[in-house]
Amino acid sequence: MKLSRRDLLKLGAGAGLTAAVGGLNRLHGQRPQQALQMKTIQSSGQQVPAIGIGCRNFRGGPDSKEIPVFRDTFETFHRLGGRVVDTSPNYGNSEEVIGRIMRELEIRDDLWLATKVDREDEASGVQRMDESFEKLGGDHFDLMQVHNLRGVEVQLETMKAWKEQGRFRHIGVTTSSARQYEALAEIMRRHDLDFVQVNFALGTRGSAETLLPLAEDRGIAVLVNLPFGRGRMFEAVGDRALPDWAADIDAQSWAQVFLKYVMAQPGTVIPIPGTTKPHHAEDNVGAAMGRLPDANLRREMERFIDPLMPERRGRRGRG
Numbered sequence: 001m002k003l004s005r006r007d008l009l010k011l012g013a014g015a016g017l018t019a020a021v022g023g024l025n026r027l028h029g030q031r032p033q034q035a036l037q038m039k040t041i042q043s044s045g046q047q048v049p050a051i052g053i054g055c056r057n058f059r060g061g062p063d064s065k066e067i068p069v070f071r072d073t074f075e076t077f078h079r080l081g082g083r084v085v086d087t088s089p090n091y092g093n094s095e096e097v098i099g100r101i102m103r104e105l106e107i108r109d110d111l112w113l114a115t116k117v118d119r120e121d122e123a124s125g126v127q128r129m130d131e132s133f134e135k136l137g138g139d140h141f142d143l144m145q146v147h148n149l150r151g152v153e154v155q156l157e158t159m160k161a162w163k164e165q166g167r168f169r170h171i172g173v174t175t176s177s178a179r180q181y182e183a184l185a186e187i188m189r190r191h192d193l194d195f196v197q198v199n200f201a202l203g204t205r206g207s208a209e210t211l212l213p214l215a216e217d218r219g220i221a222v223l224v225n226l227p228f229g230r231g232r233m234f235e236a237v238g239d240r241a242l243p244d245w246a247a248d249i250d251a252q253s254w255a256q257v258f259l260k261y262v263m264a265q266p267g268t269v270i271p272i273p274g275t276t277k278p279h280h281a282e283d284n285v286g287a288a289m290g291r292l293p294d295a296n297l298r299r300e301m302e303r304f305i306d307p308l309m310p311e312r313r314g315r316r317g318r319g
C-alpha cells in the first residue's frame, strides 16, 4: 500500500518527524544522545533514520591496515543510531568487507541494508544478486537497486518477483549522472518503485528540478548519493568559518550544513554520505540531530554556496 502525501501529513511524517533510535543514550565524548530525525518510506510506512552511510570505499584485503578503521567507522555509525547502509557489488570488495564486519559485530539484523545489481541480462543479474546474498548474509535486503539503469527493464522484472517472495523489502533504481535524469524520470512514471537513488548536494542541485518533486508526487523515497559532491563541497568552502545561520540549524561542521540541506528537502530524502573514518561517521550522524533549514534558509544557503562552486555545470550536472 502506498501512503499518499495527505496520509503522510496526517502521520506527521516527512522532513520534520523525530523519534528516538535503538535505545542509545550516549554519544562519543559523553554528549547526551539526541533523537535522530526519522523519515517514513512512503510505500511501506517503515521509518528509518534520516542519515545513512555509503560504503563505496570500504575496500581491502583481510589483512590490510584499513580494515580495523572501516570496522570502527561502521561500529561508530551503528552505535550512534545509524541504520541505512548502501553498498554495491561493483565497489571493489565492499560487500565482502562489510559482510565480514557485520558478522563480527553481530549487527546484520539491526541494519537497513541496500545494495545493487549491475548486469544487462536476466541470468547474470540473478547470479549477481545471489552473490550479494552470499557476501552480505541474511535472507533479505531492505533495498535492491538497479545500478545506473543498467539492464533496468529486465532486472526490475526479477526484483519485483523477489520482492513478492520477501527477499527484497523495497526496490529502486540509481543514477549519479545528469545524462540519465530524463530516462530515470520516465522509469519512475512507468514502474512502481519504492526508491530512487540520485546525486544531489547544496552545490549540485540538478536533480531537484524534476526528479525530487516527481519522487515526492509518486510516493517514492530518495537516497541521495554524493551529498558532498565526492568531497568537492569541502573544497568549495575551504577553511571558511561557519556562517552565523549554521547555529540556527544546530550545525557544528560544514558536513552537517551540507547534510541538513539535503535532509530538509520536501519528501523522503535520505543522504548516504560516503566515509571511511570514525570521526566523520560521528559528524555525519550528528547532522540528523537538531533543527533543519526551512525554505527561506535553504535559499540563503544556495546563495552562499553558488559563487564558491567552480563552474555552473557543477551545480546542475554530475555530482
Ligand SMILES: NC(=O)c1ccc[n+]([C@@H]2O[C@H](COP(=O)([O-])OP(=O)(O)OC[C@H]3O[C@@H](n4cnc5c(N)ncnc54)[C@H](OP(=O)(O)O)[C@@H]3O)[C@@H](O)[C@H]2O)c1
Pocket (backbone or CB within 6 Å): 053, 054, 055, 056, 057, 086, 087, 147, 148, 174, 175, 176, 197, 224, 225, 226, 227, 228, 229, 230, 231, 234, 255, 272, 273, 274, 275, 276, 277, 279, 280, 281, 283, 284
Ligand atoms: N550511481 C550510484 O549508484 C552511486 C554513485 C556514487 C555513489 N553512490 C553511493 O553514494 C555514496 C556516497 O558517495 P561518495 O562516497 O562517492 O561521495 P560523497 O559522500 O559525496 O563524499 C565522500 C567524501 O567525503 C569525505 N567525507 C565524508 N564525511 C566527511 C566529513 N564529515 N567531513 C569531511 N569529509 C567527509 C569522505 O572522506 P573519508 O572517507 O575520509 O571520510 C569522501 O572523500 C557512496 O559511498 C555510494 O554508496 C552511488
